[in-house]
Amino acid sequence: MIFERLQLVACLPLVTNRHAQGLFVRGRSNVRPKGKGEKSRSSSRPLAKRSCFKCGELGHFKANCPNKKGWKKNNKNNISGKVQVKQEVSYASEGGESDECYAISCDEETSGKWILDSGYSYHMCPNRKWFTTYRSTDGGTVLMGNNHSCKTVGLGSIRIKMHDGVIRTLIDVRHVPDLRKNLISVGALDSGGCKIVTWNGVKKVVRGSLIVMKGIREGNLYALRGTTVTEDVAVGTSGSGGDPCECTRLWHRRLGHMSEKGLDLLVKKGLLKNLKKPCIDFCEHCVYGKAQRV
Numbered sequence: 001m002i003f004e005r006l007q008l009v010a011c012l013p014l015v016t017n018r019h020a021q022g023l024f025v026r027g028r029s030n031v032r033p034k035g036k037g038e039k040s041r042s043s044s045r046p047l048a049k050r051s052c053f054k055c056g057e058l059g060h061f062k063a064n065c066p067n068k069k070g071w072k073k074n075n076k077n078n079i080s081g082k083v084q085v086k087q088e089v090s091y092a093s094e095g096g097e098s099d100e101c102y103a104i105s106c107d108e109e110t111s112g113k114w115i116l117d118s119g120y121s122y123h124m125c126p127n128r129k130w131f132t133t134y135r136s137t138d139g140g141t142v143l144m145g146n147n148h149s150c151k152t153v154g155l156g157s158i159r160i161k162m163h164d165g166v167i168r169t170l171i172d173v174r175h176v177p178d179l180r181k182n183l184i185s186v187g188a189l190d191s192g193g194c195k196i197v198t199w200n201g202v203k204k205v206v207r208g209s210l211i212v213m214k215g216i217r218e219g220n221l222y223a224l225r226g227t228t229v230t231e232d233v234a235v236g237t238s239g240s241g242g243d244p245c246e247c248t249r250l251w252h253r254r255l256g257h258m259s260e261k262g263l264d265l266l267v268k269k270g271l272l273k274n275l276k277k278p279c280i281d282f283c284e285h286c287v288y289g290k291a292q293r294v
Contacts, residue, residue: 075293092268111181114160116203116215118186123170126179130228131156134175142176150178163225165249183225184213198222248278257286 051058054065055250128134136158141149149155154175161167170184184198186205195206203222205213215222251272263278 028292056113098121112228114182114184114226116186116213116224116226118150120183120185121187123173123185123188124176124179125158125173126175126177126182127228128154128175129176129178130158130230131173132159132169133157142174150176152176159229160224160226161229162212164211165246165252168212168227182228189213245279245281247275248280249283251278252280252283253273257283257289 052060052065053062055067060066090134120142122142125131129156134154136154137152140152142152143149152174156173156175157169157171158173159167159169172188189205190196191208194212197204197206201217203215203217204211205215214225216225217223248263251263254263260278260280261277263272263280266272267275267278
């Protein structure tokens with residue numbers, strides 16, 4: 001028994017070597033044999049050496065043959081479509097340039113609107129009478145979008161009555177007489193700590209939690225909701241001859257949205273000389289402030 005086991009152990013390496021040799025001999029070769037037909041050729045040959053089955057020419061297949069019916073017609077349509085797209089793009093670029101020129105250097109009368117624009121670095125206004133503070137400057141030019149330069153002759157501040165009735169002062173406004181539009185620079189507002197939000201045709205200038213400016217889209221421009229306050233209008237609003245509702249609204253906001261009874265008490269005590277009889281209309285901020293979550 002022991003002798004037979006020793007014979008089996010001695011024969012094991014030979015059997016393993018035979019199996020290894022058998023696997024090596026019967027394994028698949030890495031070299032593919034070349035066949036006699038066309039199908040055995042590699043499909044990675046260059047396209048220039050392949051001939052078309054339709055016309056016999058080299059460089060294309062039957063599906064892309066130029067002599068195929070309907071190919072010329074479709075190709076003409078594609079070419080005409082490309083030309084049409086180029087014409088539309090060139091027309092759009094011409095329209096964009098004309099809009100830009102219209103906004104800054106048209107020959108019509110100066111408009112009283114203010115435009116919220118992100119393409120300019122400074123606030124600019126052509127009307128000298130609107131400035132509440134003014135300082136003449138010697139020299140200086142402003143380069144427009146159409147490479148036209150306009151001379152700056154002064155610098156000052158302008159008061160604007162906003163959409164909420166509050167009069168705010170726009171500082172560092174350049175006086176450029178050659179302009180035909182009043183421009184508010186969005187970049188200057190951003191540098192001053194304001195946040196600009198544009199959505200659904202409305203541009204809002206937010207500082208903290210208060211909307212200080214609001215612009216409505218008219219065409220491709222955003223026009224400010226507000227009017228310029230000249231010296232005469234400012235005196236009439238703050239004096240006794242102003243609108244009582246507007247004066248009440250102003251004091252209502254100055255005193256932290258005080259109630260009508262509180263304002264009436266201050267009027268009786270003679271603390272609000274410019275206000276005779278308070279009349280508060282609907283105040284959206286008061287409604288939101290007193291609302292409670294359900």
